[in-house]
Amino acid sequence: xxxxxxxxxxxxxxxxxxxxDRSARxxxxxxxxxxxxxxxxxxGKRFRPGLAVATHxxxxxxxxxxxxxxxxxxxxxxxxxxxxxxxIDGDDVRRGRPNVSxxxxxxxxxxxxxxxxxxxYGEAAGILAGDLALVSAVRLVARCPAPAAxxxxxxxxxxxxxxxxxxxxxxxxxxxxxxxxxxxxxxEALRVAEQKTAVYSFQLPLQAGAILAGAPADVTAxxxxxxxxxxxxxxxxxxxxxxxxxxxxxxxxxLTDLREGKHTALLAHARTTPAWPxxxxxxxxxxxxxxxxxRARALLEDCGARDTVQELxxxxxxxxxxxxxxxxxxxALARVLTDLVGDIRDTAALALDGPVTxxxxxxxxxxxxPEPAQFADASRAGAR
Numbered sequence: 001x002x003x004x005x006x007x008x009x010x011x012x013x014x015x016x017x018x019x020x021d022r023s024a025r026x027x028x029x030x031x032x033x034x035x036x037x038x039x040x041x042x043x044g045k046r047f048r049p050g051l052a053v054a055t056h057x058x059x060x061x062x063x064x065x066x067x068x069x070x071x072x073x074x075x076x077x078x079x080x081x082x083x084x085x086x087x088i089d090g091d092d093v094r095r096g097r098p099n100v101s102x103x104x105x106x107x108x109x110x111x112x113x114x115x116x117x118x119x120x121y122g123e124a125a126g127i128l129a130g131d132l133a134l135v136s137a138v139r140l141v142a143r144c145p146a147p148a149a150x151x152x153x154x155x156x157x158x159x160x161x162x163x164x165x166x167x168x169x170x171x172x173x174x175x176x177x178x179x180x181x182x183x184x185x186x187x188e189a190l191r192v193a194e195q196k197t198a199v200y201s202f203q204l205p206l207q208a209g210a211i212l213a214g215a216p217a218d219v220t221a222x223x224x225x226x227x228x229x230x231x232x233x234x235x236x237x238x239x240x241x242x243x244x245x246x247x248x249x250x251x252x253x254x255l256t257d258l259r260e261g262k263h264t265a266l267l268a269h270a271r272t273t274p275a276w277p278x279x280x281x282x283x284x285x286x287x288x289x290x291x292x293x294x295r296a297r298a299l300l301e302d303c304g305a306r307d308t309v310q311e312l313x314x315x316x317x318x319x320x321x322x323x324x325x326x327x328x329x330x331x332a333l334a335r336v337l338t339d340l341v342g343d344i345r346d347t348a349a350l351a352l353d354g355p356v357t358x359x360x361x362x363x364x365x366x367x368x369x370p371e372p373a374q375f376a377d378a379s380r381a382g383a384r
Contacts, residue, residue, distance in 0.1 A: 007068025008049045012041065012075060015136060032107075036100045037129045041079040043095065048074040048205045051340070055209030055223070058333040063212045066146040070154060070208050073140035077158070077200065080133035081165060087126040088173060095251070101126035134162075146212060153211050161204045168195025175263045186268040190232060193265075197238075198231020222327035226320050226337060230344070233316035236309050237348040239264040244297060244306065249351040258296050259288045265312065266305045275303035317341050 016038045023031035049071030056067045083100050086092075092102030105122030113121065141154050172192050175184045206223040241250050242257035243266060257264065261284025270279055282288060282296040300306050324337040 007064060008046060008053070008071040008075065011069050011072035011140065015072065015076075015140065016041070019132075032104070033125060033129050033132060036103050036125065037079065037083070037132055039103075040083055040094075040100050040129070041075060041133070044075070044078070046071075046075050048078055048201060051202070052205035052209040052212075054336050055206050055333060056213045057209075058336045059210060059213035059215050059219070059330060061209070061213030063146055063214075066144040066150075067209065067212045069140050069144040070212060073137040073144075073158075074205055074208065076133045076137035076140065077161075077204075080130045080137065081200065083126050083130035083133065085169070087123050087130070088169065092122065099126070100129045150211055150214075154208060157204065157207055157211070161200050164195045164199040168192050168199070172196060172263070176260075183271045184263045184268050186265055189263060189265045189268045192263075193232050193235035194228055197235040198228045202231035202234070203227030216328075218328050219333075222323070222329055226323055226327065229316045229320035229323065230337070230341060233313045233320065233341075234344050236265055236313035236316065237344060239266055240306065240309055240313070241348060241351050243300065245351045246353050255288060255290070255293050258283050258293050259286050260284070265309045266300055269308045270300055270303055270305040273303040273305070275299045275305075279303075317344065 016034075019034040019038070020031075023034055052071050052074060053067055056063065061067065082094070086094060086099045086101055092098060092105060098106055101122035103122070104125035105118040108118035108121040109115070138155070138158065141158055142151060144151060144154070146154070168191075171188070174180070175188060175192070203224050204227075206227045207220050210220045210223055239257070239262075242252070242262065242264070243254060245252075245254055247254050256262075261267070267279075267283060270276055279296060279299050282292050282299075285292070288296070321338060321341055324334045329337075
């Protein structure tokens with residue numbers, strides 16, 4: 001049987017090639033959009049397709065072609081969310097290179113446009129490229145060769161996911177703009193983590209793989225519950241990495257979240273402590289330097305925010321492990337979930353330069369699922 005991960009790559013390559021043919025009819029503007037989208041969809045580790053495939057295989061699924069096509073759809077959905085999120089955040093760079101918006105903005109500046117005009121052009125291109133990725137993802141699911149009833153179930157799942165992620169994204173923006181006029185609570189931060197990260201990065205691939213394997217409804221429902229727990233636990237650890245992580249291992253700046261005053265569980269807890277007046281003058285400062293960032297980190301540790309978020313992350317992951325043993329899922333799938341949680345902890349331990357509760361970074365064994373660090377930047381996009 002063909003390796004399904006190869007099948008995902010083939011499906012993506014086939015779809016991206018079809019866009020080139022369409023550009024021949026639609027012209028240069030479409031070609032520019034499609035080339036930028038193709039670049040944006042490449043280079044990732046394709047965690048979500050991998051998780052869908054691992055789930056499908058662990059449940060004894062035989063729908064190789066269908067899971068490859070749906071896996072490609074999950075990757076395109078991820079690309080759509082990332083591209084749109086960069087527009088929302090006003091970012092021009094991702095993974096150290098210009099993103100879709102940044103590419104088009106730079107092209108406009110090369111043509112003599114002033115900065116506001118170039119930014120407007122870049123943002124328009126980002127919205128449109130994300131739209132193309134989104135509709136392509138839906139089409140891949142709709143055209144997968146699974147039985148019609150399963151395709152309908154997958155489309156319902158995909159639609160629910162997009163609605164939840166859009167809701168979480170808007171809530172994140174609203175909280176970031178202080179539109180409520182009150183501090184962000186820990187419950188609100190966790191709700192955003194669930195809607196922006198857990199739903200599309202964990203629940204969706206787990207459930208999609210189960211549906212394609214023909215799993216019973218109680219198994220699919222159990223995976224939704226497990227995906228929520230793992231996704232929130234992952235996001236909480238990623239919030240720690242955004243402030244305390246080793247930049248050479250995370251591949252991202254440990255200043256960005258502090259400069260943005262990102263509304264994570266860390267800050268939600270810190271606001272309830274006497275340290276907040278001192279922290280308030282540091283977080284959210286776009287010019288925060290490494291010295292003041294060090295002060296902020298010390299305050300977050302001294303007030304217990306770091307330990308609280310670590311403990312909360314571990315609680316969610318432990319609950320997921322307990323549920324995996326308790327829920328009506330086969331042993332092979334329970335092992336996939338156990339390895340997934342172990343990989344999340346190992347990755348965080350490595351990037352935080354210390355052990356994380358649970359399996360240590362030096363634990364033996366080969367992961368059965370892709371390493372979550374491979375999509376850590378995605379949690380910033382919903383997860384995204």
